Amino acid sequence: MKLQFTKMQGLGNDFVVIDGVRQNINLSPEQIRRIADRHFGVGCDQLLLVEKPSLPDNDFRYRIFNADGGEVEQCGNGARCFVRFVHDQGLTDKTEIRVETANGIILPRLEVDGLVTVNMGAPQFGPESIPFITDKRALTYQLDLGAESVEISALSMGNPHAVQLVANLDNAPIESQGPLIERHARFPQRVNAGFMQIVDRGHIRLRVFERGAGETLACGTGACAAAVAGITRALLDSCVTVSTRGGDLVIRWQGEGQPVLMTGPAMVVFNGEIELGA
Numbered sequence: 001m002k003l004q005f006t007k008m009q010g011l012g013n014d015f016v017v018i019d020g021v022r023q024n025i026n027l028s029p030e031q032i033r034r035i036a037d038r039h040f041g042v043g044c045d046q047l048l049l050v051e052k053p054s055l056p057d058n059d060f061r062y063r064i065f066n067a068d069g070g071e072v073e074q075c076g077n078g079a080r081c082f083v084r085f086v087h088d089q090g091l092t093d094k095t096e097i098r099v100e101t102a103n104g105i106i107l108p109r110l111e112v113d114g115l116v117t118v119n120m121g122a123p124q125f126g127p128e129s130i131p132f133i134t135d136k137r138a139l140t141y142q143l144d145l146g147a148e149s150v151e152i153s154a155l156s157m158g159n160p161h162a163v164q165l166v167a168n169l170d171n172a173p174i175e176s177q178g179p180l181i182e183r184h185a186r187f188p189q190r191v192n193a194g195f196m197q198i199v200d201r202g203h204i205r206l207r208v209f210e211r212g213a214g215e216t217l218a219c220g221t222g223a224c225a226a227a228v229a230g231i232t233r234a235l236l237d238s239c240v241t242v243s244t245r246g247g248d249l250v251i252r253w254q255g256e257g258q259p260v261l262m263t264g265p266a267m268v269v270f271n272g273e274i275e276l277g278a
Contacts, residue, residue, distance in 0.1 A: 001276045005035075006085060007042060007269040010077035012217030012246025014269070016044040017085045020051040021060070029069030031276050036067035042274060045213045048078050050086060058105065059097040060086060066212030073103040074158030076220020080116035080266035083108035088268065103158035117263040120221070123228045124156040125256070131160065133186040139233060145180045152181075153229035157260065159211070160191040161225035165235075169197040169205045178209025192219065196226045201237045204230060206244050217246035224260045227251035 003025075006017045016035055018025055027035075027047075035041045044067065051061040062082055064075045082099065086092050087110055096109040107119035127134045132154045134141060140151050143162065152162040162181050166172040172195040181193035193209040208222035209215045223242040230236035231253055242249045249264040 002273050003035075003276055004271070004273050005042065006089075006271050007044070008081040008085065008267060009269055010080050010218065010220065010246075010266045011244055011249065011264060013046075013077040013219060014044050015046050015048050015078055015081050016042050017048045017050065017081060019089060019091070020049045021091055025049060027065075032065045032069040033067065034276065035274060042272065045210070045216045046072075046075055046078055048075070048082060048085075050082065050091070053100050055100070057098065058100050059092060059094065061100040062106070063102070066210075068212045070212050071102070072159055072212065074101055074106075074120075074221050076118060076120060076157070076222075076224060076262055077218055077264070077266075079106055079108050079118045079120075079220065080262075080264060083110055083116055083118075084266040084268070101158060106158075111263070114265070115263055116266050117261055118220075120157060120224055120260045120262055122257055122259050123225070123253075125154075127154070130154055130156045131188055132191075133188065143181065143184060143186065145177060145184075150177065150181075153225075153232065154191075155225055155228060157221040157224045157228075159221055160187055160189060161194055161222060162187070162191045163194040163196055163226050163229040166195050166197055169195060169207055172197075172207065174207050174209055174215055178215060182209060182211055192222055192225070194219075194222045194226050194229075196230065198230065198235055199243075201235070202239060203241045203243065204236065206242050208244075218244035218249070220249065220262055220264070223249045224251055224253075224262055228253055228260060231255075
């Protein structure tokens with residue numbers, strides 16, 4: 001089976017995007033892992049599948065698969081690539097679209113300057129919504145990692161996030177703590193582990209060990225979660241520039257119950273075709 005795809009990236013967070021509107025796509029986890037493999041396949045952090053919506057009021061359905069083949073609920077950098085893809089492919093002439101995800105509706109918008117703004121919806125803090133095992137909701141939580149304990153903010157941006165403050169991002173323990181946090185027993189669906197350094201009230205630096213993908217150059221929902229965590233703790237203002245290893249995002253949030261707005265780039269790398277066998 002030959003499969004046509006578009007390779008895209010948002011701040012170095014890279015994707016294989018597949019049109020499931022004009023062709024019938026049914027990939028197995030093994031096939032997704034092969035496509036995502038950087039030596040034997042195309043190589044990507046996530047595979048994004050564009051499908052027809054299930055409801056007439058919506059424009060598309062958006063499915064996200066991590067490099068390990070598992071399907072996840074949300075991907076912010078992918079959402080920006082999604083709206084550029086459907087626009088560039090002639091699947092819509094709208095600059096703002098309604099997109100179904102596994103966790104609800106998002107509203108990505110293609111701006112006149114070429115950047116993309118995504119209404120990511122309101123963050124969820126209830127432990128059952130993340131999900132996170134705790135007796136009651138709190139501003140921060142202590143997470144036991146065995147030899148040490150770390151303080152985290154826990155929330156959902158359509159997918160679970162644990163965000164901790166670090167003094168210096170350059171020597172933060174991403175490689176040692178990231179896998180421990182990702183698979184911690186208190187996160188029954190695993191979690192994205194964010195490491196945030198505050199530069200000033202309008203600027204943070206961020207690295208994220210993503211669930212099912214490891215550390216990536218950027219994580220859109222992770223940037224949203226980190227900004228929200230800092231704003232909630234009164235450490236940041238309502239508009240925050242988030243500097244990742246792949247570049248900058250701008251996150252805006254007016255407080256609990258309000259949607260998070262994320263603005264950043266989305267770029268096409270190349271178009272291609274891969275042979276997956278029978």
